[in-house]
Amino acid sequence: MTHTTRASLRDSAIGRKRTRIKRLEIFLSLLPVVLILLVFRVYPIVTALAKSFTNWDGLYRSDWVGLRNYVTFVQEGTFWMILRNTLILLLNVPLQVFIGIVVALLLYERVAGWRIYRAVIYTPQIISAVIIGFLFKIFFGFEGPFNAVLKAVGLGTLAIEWFGNSYTALGVIVFSIVWFSIGWQAIVILGGMSSIPPSVFEAAVIDGANYWQRAFRIVIPMLVRVLEFSIIASGVWTLTQLFPFLFAMTKGGPGYETSTLDYMIYLKSYGLGFGRDYGTATAVAMILLLLVLALTVIEMRLANRADDWG
Amino acid sequence: MKRLFTFSLLLVFLLASVAITLSSCGGKKEAVKLTVWMNGADSIIGPTEQQKPQDQWYVSQAFRRFEKANPGVTLELVVQADQGAAHTNFKTAGLAGNAPDVANLWTGQPIFALKEVILSLDKLVPADDLKYIVGWESVRDGFKPDGTILGYPAAQNQICHMLYNKAIVKKAGMDWEANPPRTIEEFDSALAKIKAIGVTPIVVDEAAQGVPWFFCWVADYWWTQMTTNDGILEETYGRKKFAEDKGFLATLAYYRSMYVKGFFRKDLTTANDSFTQFLNGKGALWPAVTSFLADAEKSLGADCGVLLPPEFDPNAKLVNSTVGGPGQSFVVAKNTKYPQMAVKLISFLNSKAEVLAAQKINRYPIVRTDVTPEEMGWVPGSNIAKLHKYSTTYNYWVDNLLTSGPAEIFYTQTSLVAVGKMTPLQLAEAMDKKAAAQ
């Protein structure tokens, strides 16, 4: 057996049986995933897509209205602001990836106290978004500690109402997302680093590369796939899972100044308990879906590394 | 062969007798099981109760009393974590055909929107209940006096008012117990006096709860004084326009002027610690509903007072009142198997005996006309007794009059008018646009 080549294996009877077994393995391995996703994700979203062309009120009224929900929503004065908010919030992704890499490197290199840091960095992810939102709101409130410190060091003119304006509020939210996510980024990257054989590092040292060169020229390229994962995952999280934070921190306000598409879906379907606008809510969800798809395609094109996916 | 035959006969006999016994079991009185959804925190179940084991809650004990009086009935209590989501859940469950038999929801538009899955109680409500319980208009479809009854008003009433700090007011040279500001001019100058001594007159988190607090609890009264609840209904249904509602625009204009004059804290739309500030004496007034009285009295003691909203328009038909009323209801799902028992339960919870028992735990002005403050043990002249005076003369919640389109704009954008990011007219026009699109 060990002396025959792959090609002859394939051609022989044993080879064909092998291929059949492999096909079976592929089929059975993928079947549960495909089934679960079809039933519990695809079916609901197809239903939602259908409903987005109606004036569904959550109950029995469901008349076809074509693209009216989409058009009305896009024409609402707030649509572009909401889109802008959604995109600004995405700025947190490069920030958290960068800081995450730095922290991961520091932990990898076993900086003094690394065990404590490693145990503690994931803590924000374990705490409910409500508490985090509440604390950030107080911390950056007009009469809160942050402004107090600014005044104390003489930067009183910067002590503004952080949550009172679109851009500054979004800035604080981006900051809070980065704070919240550093731990997650760091352990994902550490996980990726754990599959880099140390021999690679040793070789780099022998070659005379200093620390930062080692870090950025060698480690990062090997982490590309992991980074791709973390960029997509954090991007998608920002676009679709941010709701609890926004709810806790700003309720999308003032007005709609910090609302995102994700938040609007909530508002339209659950808002104050009697939202009748499910047709529009699902339309907004479709718009969000398109946005996410577009961004992911762009991201994948940009990160077009040579591998056999293309 | 004979043996086999005998054996088969025996078997048939056995099976038959078993079948008969089983079927006669079914003939006995069928056990009735009712599922009841209760609001977790804002209603019958109060904060102090959740510290006790579930079987010691007032509502659990009430259920036990009911079960005892009605053998064969079991009640299953489900606590809803989020009252807003409860409405959507009820709707979805109704669509799937398994909504709870009894649910504790809000009153007004929120349940009108669910009427396709709510059982009409027109034929089921006993006449006595209609007579002695207050607040039926809040649960009749369209608020019409003859509208379909969609539920019972729940056995408690919130009354809107402003909590105020007597010490601060005294320092500013006033005594609101003897001489409360009753006209808008008096109110305005009173607030100016407080500002003059360096204290923020009104501390409020106008947007933190997703609802413009001051506007909903106080300014809404001014609005409805001039426009009346019926007028507002016309506008939300699109038959009239908010933009042409002089009362609405005037109220919003005054609201904005209050901010400009510094009567509100500067970070009105982003603050979230106003209650704390009020309890620490950093603000003179805090708009509230009855639920907060207990905590305020505990912190401020004798310095805690209640002030009812001044009259914006002394010539209005509606005077000497405030916003309030039953904000909570009990509804019965259309898919219930036991409509009479469900109504019997609700009627029981609203009965005089039960209302008295519940009030021992959670103080609210109550929805029955045959209960006196003395029976409740309230000292005349106390804050709670003062609020109780309005328990039959309140003006029903203005924000529950709005349908979901205008409501969305109202809830999210009204506070922007105070800080000048939006003009009153822009707000009104936005609400009109939504009303027209419904």
Next chain:
Amino acid sequence: MARRGIAKQVTLSLLLAILTVTFLYPLYFMLINSLKSRTEYFVNPFSLPRGALQFENYSTMISQFKILNLFKNSFFVSAGTVVLLLVVCVFASYVFAKYRFRGRTAIYLAVLTTMFIPSQVTIIPLYVLFSKMGLVNRYWSVILSYLALFLPEAILLMTANFRAIIDELLEAAEMDGCGYFQRVRHVVVPMGRAAIFLSIIFYFITAWNDLFTPMIFLQSMDKRTVMVALAALMGRYTGAPTLQFAGLLLSAVPALVVYIIFQRHIIRGLSVGAIK
């Protein structure tokens, strides 16, 4: 490492230390407030407790609020989700990572696309579906919802990680007569354990902390999860915040424990050589 400037090292350490303090602050906040009485909390949420320490909040949580029973429910949901997720994911990711077949890219991308759907939108059709299947108020409804939600991301993570497994190892195993399951057990799982442990951590904690899904699907009192029960303690008008903080702190413990147990293993893989 000694070659890096001391200043740089000190600054970085300092920054990490500050970061650590901020990470721990919310826990500290909940702790001090869980020991206050309700009114004391409203008066000043940031001070240390001044009156008697209210340990009753904790004893109430355990004996009367029955938080341990709620832990049981949350645990069934979270652990059940993680176990099933791993089983389904490991095999699927292995196939995506190491097998070649027509349509692989298409199916992979299709799986990923489902990740982009926000859950608020699917919840209502899912409720109706589960209702027809009779699964409302059963753990399965939440577990299946979570599976559907987490699968694409977990597959993305594991596939990325499994692709780094050296092909020769797998071939060697196959040559040695290892069947499919044995290859997974002896090569894929050990080599890919970083991703597996990461998944355990992420998804257990996400499921444990989630409020939205169990609030809708598990409503009966004896099946409620911890977070849902705690959310009921704070209404718009009334609330028991100090009690809620005690509960939140207690419920953070299992999540922290899971994290601490598994995070050591992620870095442990560093020194283990791949080619044995």
